[in-house]
Amino acid sequence: MENNLRNNFITSHSLVGHPLKWAKKKTRIQYYVILEYFVNQCAGITKYANARLLQYHTMLVGDETADVLTDRDRDLNMRSMVNDRLRPWMWKYRFWLINDIALIVADKTAVEKAQEIMQRYLSKRQSTALAMLVSTLYSDEVVSHKLHFTEDMIHQYRLNRKFTEQQELRVLITANMSAGKSTLINALVGKQVARTSQEACTANLCHFLNKPVEDGSIHLLGSEINLYAEYDDLMSADNVDGSDIASYFRTFIHLEMPRRICLIDTPGVNSAINQEHGKRARRALREEHYDKLIYVLNANQLGTDDEIRYLKYVSEHVPKDKIIFVLNKLDNFKSTDDSIAASIEGVRNDLVHLGYEDPVVCPLSAYFALLLKMKMNGEAMTEDEQDAYDYYVKKFSRSEYDLSVYIPNPNTLVPAAEDKQSALAVRSGLYGLEKIVYGGINR
């Protein structure tokens, strides 16, 4: 994905409080037509801009038709939106337009081009005021009281800008089949964005990207761009190689600033039916750029030949300090038969054998963590999910299922809130894993 599109693709964009929402129909349509004109003129006609404009079209035009403008109409429309001498109280419109253009195209040169076109209709004093808005968008200074009427839009733009300026933290997730890679991604995102199944499931690489704030929409870029991806669209996303999905990540841990993150889901490496999967997974391991690698082990199936073979392969191809091991599905353990502590010790010993001096091993129930985030965010659950949730809540309330005690450095794990769900977030193991992956706590 080219850089500009990549930056646009991960922005949050809410029109909930948009000032034109309550304007008269005629004004709304006029505004939309001019906005579309500016975006196309200044940024060119791109798939992304079209997808974004659709969001505005829905709000401003709805079922009405917005005419394509002749040159003369456009000039008249432009005057009435940018500087209508007969309706001077509409002076705010040009500021909102600049804000919307910036939110859609992001690129500073394009915004300046829009500013330049508008200035042809403005007096010197009016131009100076508009220039102040443009420089405010690209600075972090306190917003002048003269711009308070459009402060929400300025903040929305600045948040996106600062977010996209960050360096991306890239995390690749790898494992054998059905270890729970995709479930772990869903748990980290806090939504069902990746397809999971008991059978060989993920076929292609898929990138999951964080957005700066929750605006209620999930973006999908496969062969087309869809800014309102629904569950079914997401579930078929990995049919295409290298799809991107952007969604706000609901983290258990509190982050001072939203972080720019990319999680890379890969197919199971030992698929016997489809050998292509394994090749793709190994190629990703060698060729993708990533800062950290999460290797997921299925705690119910430890020590298999496939596992040892792949662990060896990973140890030969990935710098050891990049790797975080996750021991998943510990919710299946029964306290009388299985010992969590012994399993972790066994895994550590195997790893030491393979040359890892002091491996980071995080015990986890990815599935419980996902259910917990869904519950905490008021998402609807199927009957099966609700049953599983109730069962796990009961199980993890017992101290022997507190997985956080096995996390490296457990005393750093202090949840933000003291309620029961926050305590369970820590016990599920995901809180500690988030600290290690995002929060800079290493071992």
Ligand SMILES: Nc1nc2c(ncn2[C@@H]2O[C@H](COP(=O)(O)OP(=O)(O)OP(=O)(O)O)[C@@H](O)[C@H]2O)c(=O)[nH]1
């Ligand atoms: N009990 C339990 N089941 C889990 C957990 N994580 C994943 N599962 C289940 O394990 C199965 C496989 O999970 P996936 O997330 O699809 O595994 P994957 O590693 O992405 O699989 P492939 O893409 O096929 O390689 C699904 O039925 C999940 O519901 C967990 O923490 N606990």
Ligand SMILES: [Mg+2]
């Ligand atoms: Mg998968």
